[in-house]
Amino acid sequence: MQTPQIKLDLIEQKYHLQAQKANLKLAKLDSKKLFSFYKKVDKIINPFYFLNSKKSIPFFNSKLLNIEQDPLFFNNISVFVNKHNDGQIIKCCSGVIEPNKITVIFGESGSGKTTLIKQLGLFEKPSFGYINCANYCYFANQYQQKITKNFKQKIGYILQKAEDQFFCDSILEEVLTGAVNLKLCHKKDVNYAKKYLDLCGLENIPLIKNPIELSDGQKKRLALASVLAMQVKFLILDEPTVGLDQMAINNLSKMLVAMKQTTRIVIVSHDVDFIFETADKIIHLHQGKIIHQTTVNDFFSNTSWLMQYGITPPVIIQAVKMFNEKGIAFKNQAEIKNLDDLISELKNLFSCKKPVF
Numbered sequence: 001m002q003t004p005q006i007k008l009d010l011i012e013q014k015y016h017l018q019a020q021k022a023n024l025k026l027a028k029l030d031s032k033k034l035f036s037f038y039k040k041v042d043k044i045i046n047p048f049y050f051l052n053s054k055k056s057i058p059f060f061n062s063k064l065l066n067i068e069q070d071p072l073f074f075n076n077i078s079v080f081v082n083k084h085n086d087g088q089i090i091k092c093c094s095g096v097i098e099p100n101k102i103t104v105i106f107g108e109s110g111s112g113k114t115t116l117i118k119q120l121g122l123f124e125k126p127s128f129g130y131i132n133c134a135n136y137c138y139f140a141n142q143y144q145q146k147i148t149k150n151f152k153q154k155i156g157y158i159l160q161k162a163e164d165q166f167f168c169d170s171i172l173e174e175v176l177t178g179a180v181n182l183k184l185c186h187k188k189d190v191n192y193a194k195k196y197l198d199l200c201g202l203e204n205i206p207l208i209k210n211p212i213e214l215s216d217g218q219k220k221r222l223a224l225a226s227v228l229a230m231q232v233k234f235l236i237l238d239e240p241t242v243g244l245d246q247m248a249i250n251n252l253s254k255m256l257v258a259m260k261q262t263t264r265i266v267i268v269s270h271d272v273d274f275i276f277e278t279a280d281k282i283i284h285l286h287q288g289k290i291i292h293q294t295t296v297n298d299f300f301s302n303t304s305w306l307m308q309y310g311i312t313p314p315v316i317i318q319a320v321k322m323f324n325e326k327g328i329a330f331k332n333q334a335e336i337k338n339l340d341d342l343i344s345e346l347k348n349l350f351s352c353k354k355p356v357f
Contacts, residue, residue, distance in 0.1 A: 077129035107285035156227030217248030
């Protein structure tokens with residue numbers, strides 16, 4: 001297991017020598033007893049980011065800098081059931097959520113997917129470990145501070161059941177409430193609401209309609225519009241395809257792909273077809289541990305890995321493989337992500353062949 005190290009570029013120059021000495025101490029720690037190990041890690045690392053643990057005064061700029069374009073690192077995140085170490089939900093998870101890419105947290109039921117995204121979204125505190133993005137660091141059990149509140153305001157979380165986050169009687173109110181609380185618009189700013197409804201494909205929905213009356217697909221879109229209206233820069237979706245028909249899933253996929261240039265997106269999903277079409281990177285969790293982090297293409301092309309963990313390849317990969325076995329090779333095979341792409345490639349392939357008379 002890799003021991004966490006203090007990032008020198010995040011702290012002031014005058015503390016670098018002390019930080020280097022602390023890094024040597026960290027490297028010598030015994031990690032066999034995880035609970036005591038992380039207690040010592042936090043004790044060594046935390047003071048180098050905070051001058052006073054009660055006031056949580058950072059060594060670096062207290063304003064968030066460039067969090068939209070910097071990778072979000074999570075370092076040795078662990079969550080225990082309780083302080084007596086009766087059980088561990090996620091274990092020593094480290095990785096990176098890159099900007100301008102869609103990352104999927106994948107794994108079997110009970111693997112810790114939802115627990116991990118709650119740590120990444122700062123909805124729950126980890127037992128140990130820390131999160132770092134640009135000049136922002138968030139440690140386990142640290143005191144609440146203004147910079148954390150500002151960071152949280154840039155995170156949007158969409159529940160598996162979209163209706164669970166509705167609390168208004170009209171679509172207009174639902175879209176605007178969060179934005180009004182953040183002072184981004186006024187209560188009856190129809191144009192502001194329509195901007196985000198249009199973005200999410202709800203341009204023809206009556207604004208006075210009750211959100212509960214919408215279809216499942218429309219509810220997901222409304223939840224997305226409500227979150228985007230708060231101008232979030234980090235979007236987390238928990239099982240977004242559950243309850244949706246194929247057309248709604250396809251529309252959701254296209255919408256998320258279009259959004260990734262301006263919003264960092266993390267999705268929890270076990271829908272391999274949706275993942276293959278939509279995501280760029282996959283983080284595979286198994287029994288609370290990250291066992292694989294790679295691109296989606298590399299993940300689903302690793303046949304032995306899929307067989308080892310009982311993962312069925314996406315339908316489109318199976319179809320392309322079937323054509324390959326029949327001697328049909330596609331020019332842009334790596335770009336085939338869905339049925340429309342496959343049909344387009346087949347048309348191009350056979351339109352180039354001369355007819356036989």
